[in-house]
Amino acid sequence: PTISIVVAALKPKYGIGYQGKMPWRLRKEIQYFKNVTSKTTKSNGINAVIMGRKTWESIPKKFRPLPDRINIVLSRSFNNETIDDSVIHADSIENGLKLIKGKNVDKVFIIGGGEIYNSVIGSELVDNLLITEIEHTDPETVPMDTFLKFPEDKWVKQPKSELEKFIGEPVDENITEGDYAYNYTLWTRK
């Protein structure tokens, strides 16, 4: 399956987190994340999301596992096992992918956090980057301690039409929520 990173990052430093949580709460962005990671065009298909143990723990209990998706959680202390129909524990992305063979998985999304993103962003494993590029009136005032190490020169930003083709529906642009303004983007490897 195609493997895509999906992340929301504050430019120019590509900050993504602070003290184990997201530095912002952007309602429409959460809706976009839910739509993009859940939508499948494959008949009886289902998508999978892969996340680090800390990101799993940071998702409010009532919202996890993320519904209508197979949730693969990574920890170096996990044995590779299928917990139930929608939760898999694995000690590497490769072993997690082995456990979803035969489950008619359509798209696979790496949904965080920093350690996981930065360990795969340079590898051939990832085909696409879906980055929500966030801007702020004064980004230096936004507390952040986790950053996406994004090698922009190795990736090329696709036109909005390509993003809409990948998602299978139109996307908004120049969304503003409070002091934040953001756009959804698709990047592919050069």
Ligand SMILES: NC(=O)C1=CN([C@@H]2O[C@H](COP(=O)(O)OP(=O)(O)OC[C@H]3O[C@@H](n4cnc5c(N)ncnc54)[C@H](OP(=O)(O)O)[C@@H]3O)[C@@H](O)[C@H]2O)C=CC1
């Ligand atoms: N802006 C955004 O789009 C997003 C931001 N975030 C933010 O990211 C931050 C969390 O990121 P971070 O602290 O880096 O933690 P992660 O979510 O990346 O989880 C790190 C844990 O994942 C496990 N892990 C990491 N690498 C591997 C590996 N190669 N094999 C097996 N297990 C591995 C380890 O678990 P163990 O210690 O159990 O071995 C490690 O401690 C938070 O602030 C969160 O809000 C998260 C998602 C999206």
Ligand SMILES: CCc1nc(N)nc(N)c1C#CCc1cc(OC)cc(-c2ccc3c(c2)OCO3)c1
């Ligand atoms: C939803 C934010 C997001 N956007 C983008 N573009 N990429 C991502 N990988 C993510 C993410 C994520 C994981 C995550 C982390 C989190 O706290 C750190 C909370 C959620 C979350 C997931 C579903 C929710 C919800 C919050 O509120 C309502 O429903 C989801």
